[in-house]
Amino acid sequence: MPYPLLLEILTFVSQRRGIDFRDYRRDTLRRRAQSRVRATGCTDLAAYRSFLVTDREEVDRLIETLVVPVTEFFRDAWTFRELDRRVLPILAARNAPIRAWVIGAATGEEAYTLAMLLAEASMRGTGSGFEMIASDLDRRSLEVARAGVYPAAAAVGIPHELYPRYFRSDGSGIRIVDSLRNRIQFAQHDLVGPSLAPQEAIVAAFDIVLCRNVLLYFDAALRAKALARLAGVLEPGAVLMIGHSELLPGESERHFQPYPGAKAGAGILVRRES
Numbered sequence: 001m002p003y004p005l006l007l008e009i010l011t012f013v014s015q016r017r018g019i020d021f022r023d024y025r026r027d028t029l030r031r032r033a034q035s036r037v038r039a040t041g042c043t044d045l046a047a048y049r050s051f052l053v054t055d056r057e058e059v060d061r062l063i064e065t066l067v068v069p070v071t072e073f074f075r076d077a078w079t080f081r082e083l084d085r086r087v088l089p090i091l092a093a094r095n096a097p098i099r100a101w102v103i104g105a106a107t108g109e110e111a112y113t114l115a116m117l118l119a120e121a122s123m124r125g126t127g128s129g130f131e132m133i134a135s136d137l138d139r140r141s142l143e144v145a146r147a148g149v150y151p152a153a154a155a156v157g158i159p160h161e162l163y164p165r166y167f168r169s170d171g172s173g174i175r176i177v178d179s180l181r182n183r184i185q186f187a188q189h190d191l192v193g194p195s196l197a198p199q200e201a202i203v204a205a206f207d208i209v210l211c212r213n214v215l216l217y218f219d220a221a222l223r224a225k226a227l228a229r230l231a232g233v234l235e236p237g238a239v240l241m242i243g244h245s246e247l248l249p250g251e252s253e254r255h256f257q258p259y260p261g262a263k264a265g266a267g268i269l270v271r272r273e274s
């Protein structure tokens, strides 16, 4: 697939929706764009480009394909167990609310997962509670996240003891209880866009940031930019959790090191002293 043509398409998306994918990994972009070429019945990328500029809804469908909003409750459950065991008791032992930010929250399952664990840890700790903001680039995913309603099949990974406390049946699906849902502020925000944090964020420094399975879509330079930003909103000792299979570039060691005692590969890091 010729990159200049793809670049034209990405420039069009950026002009239309203000989302800039040009520094995302080319192999992923190519694969994803190709799937839209097939889905729209276009013969090739050139035909798809013409289709894109004339069909009002295709730009949003393309964005949806490029952002990969795939997620689930307690995704990679062992990494959350590790977080719950090693990190949350320490955060919950302080006499201040835990300040959390979930980046690339997609349709919200991950933010609700962390919120359940924080609520539980807080009850076991000093009871100071937590404040959470969850953000994503993709507005459509955020609408689902805000509603907090999911198909029944989404309940598969949710621990049995947590389900009755935080979920209700809703027709043929499941719904997050309002007392949990209302504790998360969902906001549209681009991790590598003009503003460091969502406008809705009431604090500039967080105790814990989740940015799982987001950085892997960026090319090396964009990943380095994102990491510098993450370092900017975390004070020394604060926690960053990335996807368990994600490898960070060597330069990230300047800002982060593995969380002491956490299993290797869990993606749990701590901000170094600068």
Ligand SMILES: C[S@@+](CC[C@H](N)C(=O)[O-])C[C@H]1O[C@@H](n2cnc3c(N)ncnc32)[C@H](O)[C@@H]1O
Residues within 6 Å of the ligand: 067, 068, 069, 070, 071, 072, 075, 103, 104, 105, 106, 107, 110, 135, 136, 137, 138, 141, 189, 190, 191, 192, 193, 211, 212, 213, 214, 217, 243
């Ligand atoms: C594969 S999903 C990961 C969802 C969740 N974090 C998880 O691990 O289950 C990647 C998410 O990152 C979001 N994303 C991609 N680029 C982003 C950016 N520059 N800023 C914020 N979110 C972004 C996408 O919209 C998508 O919802």
